[in-house]
Amino acid sequence: MNHPHISPKFIQLLTFSAFLALLPWDLAYADPPYSFCPNTSNYTDGDQFQKNLNDVLHFLTSNASASKFYDSSTGNGTDHVYGAHMCLNYITNETCRDCIATAAQDILQVCPNTREAVVWEEVCQLRYSNQNFFGQVNVTGNIGLDNQQNISQPEQFKSVVKETLNNLTTEASAFNLSAKLMYATGEAAFEDKTIYALVQCTRDLSGDGCNSCLQTAITDVLNCCYFSIGARLLSRSCYLRYELYSFYGDASKSPSSTNDQGASGGKKMRTIITLMVVSACFALVLFASFIYCLVKKKAIKRVREGISRQANTRSDAGFPRIDLASIQAATDNFSDSNKLGEGGFGPVYKGILSDGKEVAVKRLSCCSEQGSEEFTNEVLLIMRLQHKNLVKLLGFCIDGEEKLLVYEFMPNRSLDVFLFDRSRRAQMDWNKRVNIIGGIARGVLYLHEDSRLRIIHRDLKASNVLLDYDLNPKIADFGMARIFAGTEGEANTAKIAGTFGYMAPEYAMQGTYSIKSDVFSFGVLLIEIITGRRNVGFHRTKRAPSLVAFAWTLWNEGNHVLELMDPMLKEESCSPDEFLRYLHIGLLCVQEDANERPTMSSVVVMLKSDSTTTSLCQPQQPAFSVGRFTDHYETSSPGFLSVNDLSISNVGPR
Structure with a gap:
């Protein structure tokens, strides 16, 4: 049998439709999309907001096959559009892509011309707004959906469901979760049945934010739907669902009737299973004619992907090619x-x-x-x-x-353009500098611990931090980055690549790099930001060939440390204690012994805390500068990428 004109998706649809016809009607939820369209201002067809919205929806759809969560923004002022999508983690990348493509069409139809909207499909959600919602919990407009069939003992059932969802919330929002997927599934016994539950948060949230969103979702879903055999709660920042059948993972565990009708229920179950088997066999016969073509196609795809990874990334992996x-x-x-x-x-x-x-x-x-x-x-x-x-x-x-x-495009170029130019640096008050330091720290923490991969940047410096319209930092240039697998902690290389002044000593001298190498670079960058001076090229005295060396000397002697403060900050309300606390954290990051340096998660905690310098451990001697120095640290018009930093690309370690 050979029917090349019949698509596999069509056959899957026929099989699934036949299966749905066997289910009791009271097991079916209302059909998606489910939507929330806040009563905000509208945009006009053809205006700049609509153009920006179309761009954001395009980016989200294009990236759906590469990531289950993605956010994007474009524009400025009142026409700025922020968007994000989230797919349930158990579905395939292809299903995620198709779901988001559908959501992108639906959101324009169900919420026409609105400047804010959310749409939930069966296994994904899509959201946009003219306000920046990234990293913020929003539980307004939560939607609870319940299965129309009720449970026989609702109070006992509610108790088990609540405990199960609370346990999954703790797991999904745990800060030290290795996968950092903000996702958890689990099962719990109830009488002779099994409760299957799932929780998931958008990955831009912190652990606390995820926990907060899910706790509200649990309260909402149990208030509206505790008497039902299954329910889901749709929120802008998180999602949860529970059923008496396995709706995730093992596809062989399919919905079944769970009412208490004794032998009648058993007969109905057997009928469903029998018809499912028949339908599955029919589908397998139809799919048989496609096996050879599909296997061959996938084999070719794998070969091409392998070649692209080793050569020039010919596969766009969901990213749009631009001719x-x-x-x-x-x-x-x-x-x-x-x-x-x-x-x-x-x-x-x-x-x-x-x-x-x-x-x-x-x-x-x-x-x-x-x-x-x-x-x-x-x-x-x-x-x-x-x-x-x-x-x-x-x-x-x-x-x-x-x-x-x-x-x-980053309109404010890179951090060094602002930081090392006297006139532009005046625009960076203490609060902006604190925001930039915190943003860089969170970005590096994501690379080290929160992403699916453990990544060492290896070239963190002021010219590789870009600034958006609001001077929010974005780390760039991953050409030198390296991926660590599993529990690996460090590696060695005979090819040293990076920038003098930011390189950790163990990397510059021995070729050893680890996450602590990035911590060193971050410490140098932090000290540069609060002082407004370059590390390399700082000539204060003969005894201090670099800014870090001079900072340590003043700190160790306990005299005149505040003279390091950028004079432009002294004219503002920058607290000397706050300045000293940040300098203290920077010196902890640049200690010569890599083992003594804090992790980025510890750095983020220290930056957020209001503790004084006395509550922090005392820094040990830092690694003083390696390499040559320039004769100046300021320039009137630096470029997009710093041309004053001395970069090296091939130095044999000693």
Whole structure:
């Protein structure tokens, strides 16, 4: 039998439809989409908000096959659009992609012309707003859906369900959960039945935020639906569901009638199972003709993916490819007037795409030592990383010798542009600097502990931190980053790549790098931010060849430490105690012994706490600077990528 014109999805639909016909009607929920359309201001067809919304929905749909959670934003002012999607973790990437594509269409129909909307499909949700909601818990507009069939002993059932959901909430929101998926499933016995439950939060939340959202969801669902044999709670920031059948994981465990009708119920169950088997056999026969083609197709796909990972990432993995002609038009054929700066990778250009969207285009230099390997590394890494303090990759292009990455445009360029320019630094008051430090810390923590991969950046510095419209930081440039597998803690390399002044001593001298190497770089960056001075190129006295060395000298002697404070901060309400606390944390991060440095999770806790310096452990001597020094630390117009940092790419360790 050969029916190549019959699609597998159509056969799956027939089989599932036949199965649904066998179920009692009181087991079926109302059909999705479920929606929440707040009564906010509307946009007009064709205006800038709608254009930005279409861009955000496109980005979310494009990235749905690469990540179960993704957020994106574009625009500015009243036309700024923030969006995010979440797929239930047990579904496949392909199902997630299809679900979000459906949600993107539905959200425009069920909430037309609104500046804020949420849509829930069967296994995913999609949300957008003109207000920044990333990382914020929102439980307004929660929707409870219950199965129409009631349980015989609702109070006892409610107690078991509550305990089960509370346990899963603790698991999903645990800060030290290795997978960091904000997701948990579990089972519990009730009489002769089994309760299956699932909870999940959007991954932009903290552990506390996830716990808060789910606790409210549990209260809401038990208030509205505790007497039902199954229910789900739809929230903007989290989701939960429980049933008397396995709706996740093992597909062989399918819905069944669970009413208390004795032998009649047993007969109905057997009838359902029998018809399911018949339907499954029928489906298998139809699928048989596709097996050879599908296997062959998948084999070819695996080969191509393997080649792309080793060569030039030819598979876009859900990220939109942008053709070379479009990029050339956007950058005026890479004209010097659009050039933002240049780094070890190559030049970076500002571009305006045909839809008016501003982008930054990183162009691989044909003679760069940091070549195809770094390009491949950056694409493969960034497509797996989703965090508000990491720069977003919007697309890429591979055309002959041209290899280009297209990022969201950061209007305020990089941190060094503001930090080491006297006039621009005046715009960075203490609160903005604290926000930047905290954002960088959270971004690095995500790389080390919260992402699905353990990643060491290896080149954290001021020029690799970009600033958005509101001076929020986004870590960029993952060309030097390395992935750690499992419980690995450190590695060695004979090729040292990074920037003098930010490199940890064990890495610069011995080629050993670990998460503590990034902690060292973060400490240097923190001290630079609060002092407004470069580490490399700081010549205060002969006894202090670097800013870190000078800071340690003053700290150790206990005299005149406050003279390190940026004079521009002294004119404001910057508390000396607060300055000293941040300096203390920075010195803890740059200690010479890597084992003495705190982890980034500890750093984030220290930054958030209101404790004084006396409650922190005393820092040990830092590693003083390695490498050469420039003769100045300020410039009037630095570029997009710092050209004053001395980068190295191939130094044999001692």
